[in-house]
Amino acid sequence: MSQSTLGDDELFGEAAAEMRADVETHLDEARSSLPDADDVWNADANNVLGVLNGLRSSLDVEGAAEHVRQAKKWFVIGQRAEAFDDPDDLEDAIEELEELIEMVEDAHELVGELTNTMPQLRGALTEAAEAAESEDDEEEEEEE
Structure with missing residues (x-):
């Protein structure tokens, strides 16, 4: 075997x-860029829309x-x-x-x-309740 080939x-x-x-570094970075499970599960808001907006923000995975x-x-x-001796673990992780x-x-x-639907639903329900x-x-006035 020549010196050039060995090199x-x-x-x-x-x-x-x-x-x-x-590949492993990017996989580690992807894992660390995923949303935190507690951020997805826990909510700190005064209403449903606040919860949904917070949840939507926490579900951003563009970096990952x-x-x-x-x-x-x-x-x-x-x-x-054919550079990897055992590519299966990398493929599985990906x-x-x-x-x-x-x-x-x-x-x-x-x-x-849901974030787009809830304000519309609230408006429709408010209108229905007002109607x-x-x-x-009107019925009470007619009865009197």
């Missing part, structure tokens, strides 16, 4: 180790999604280059985080819809 193999091994470290994207990008390159982020994004969307009260007043 290339060593460089490839170093690059593969660095690539794996980059970007880190997963970067991890996946480097993983795909390393996998295609898939797990993608599923979790999708779940949080779905919840964010649902909370956003019912007005009808009751």
Whole structure:
């Protein structure tokens, strides 16, 4: 084996180790960028709209999604280059985080819809109550 080939193999091994470290770092950053479970569960607000706005804010996963994207990008390159000895653990971690982020994004969307719906619902219920009260007043006046 020539000196050049040995050097290339060593460089490839170093690059593969660095690539794996980059993937793992992005996965760690993604995990740390996820919402805190207590922030999602606990609420400190005076009304439903305040709770929903707080929840919607706590369900922001853009940072985590970007880190997963970067991890996946480097993983795909390393996998295609057959640079990883055991890529299964990285692939599983990426898939797990993608599923979790999708779940949080779905919840964010649902909370956003509720945040938009609740003021409309309150207005409609107020109008209905006022209409019912007005009808009751008219009936009382007719009875007198």
